[in-house]
């Protein structure tokens with residue numbers, strides 16, 4: 001595997017970037033849409049590659065865009081590009097399959113969270129290095145949360161003090177992530193969810209407002225502003 005960033009790094013980052021971006025509206029696959037003139041994926045990989053612990057990056061791209069993504073990212077950082085799958089977890093599994101066996105820590109990071117700073121990668125990796133099997137960045141929930149029936153009737157108010165909004169990069173001992181993916185029978189929206197199903201503990205560390213996920217059109221507007229703050 002030649003696409004090595006920092007030979008002394010102990011972390012591989014898997015970047016699922018094969019989603020369509022349906023909630024963003026019609027257009028190119030989401031990772032290739034532009035934020036201030038550059039694709040989201042370029043913003044994401046630039047920040048990922050700036051984290052000193054990162055030895056290699058594997059991107060799962062839309063299958064029709066593998067060559068184009070390789071060419072796009074070549075000037076940004078050395079990366080391996082594989083074809084993603086139908087669901088996010090299929091894309092993660094495809095990228096994880098090419099991570100060499102001697103890499104001890106794997107981080108999974110959404111291309112859609114393209115402004116997550118290098119410090120966040122380091123915080124998550126450090127917590128895994130310190131002994132946690134699985135680590136997720138998370139923020140407190142700021143709204144009051146209601147449980148609501150299909151007809152709109154409120155069933156109750158949830159105690160938000162025990163809730164967290166979860167981000168990426170999520171970090172894992174490589175063996176734990178491989179075992180979780182191998183065992184995953186049903187779909188999971190994040191990789192920590194698959195680890196939870198193994199019965200293994202998952203640890204939260206503080207997240208970052210800059211790691212917001214670009215999902216809806218308004219998120220692009222918010223990210224444009226955040227990009228100016230982070231530049």
Ligand SMILES: Nc1ccn([C@@H]2O[C@H](COP(=O)(O)OP(=O)(O)OP(=O)(O)O)[C@@H](O)[C@H]2O)c(=O)n1
Nearest residue numbers: 016017018019020021022023086087091111112
């Ligand atoms: N089959 C898929 C679906 C999603 N992803 C990636 O997983 C991350 C989180 O997914 P999300 O933000 O929900 O992206 P989309 O699936 O593209 O969004 P939508 O549901 O609106 O189509 C994104 O970086 C996306 O590219 C992926 O690699 N492969």
Ligand SMILES: C[C@](O)(CO)[C@H](O)COP(=O)(O)O
Nearest residue numbers: 088110166167168189190213
């Ligand atoms: C992995 C994730 O970004 C953590 O919040 C999220 O679960 C992705 O979910 P999506 O439904 O694919 O956007």
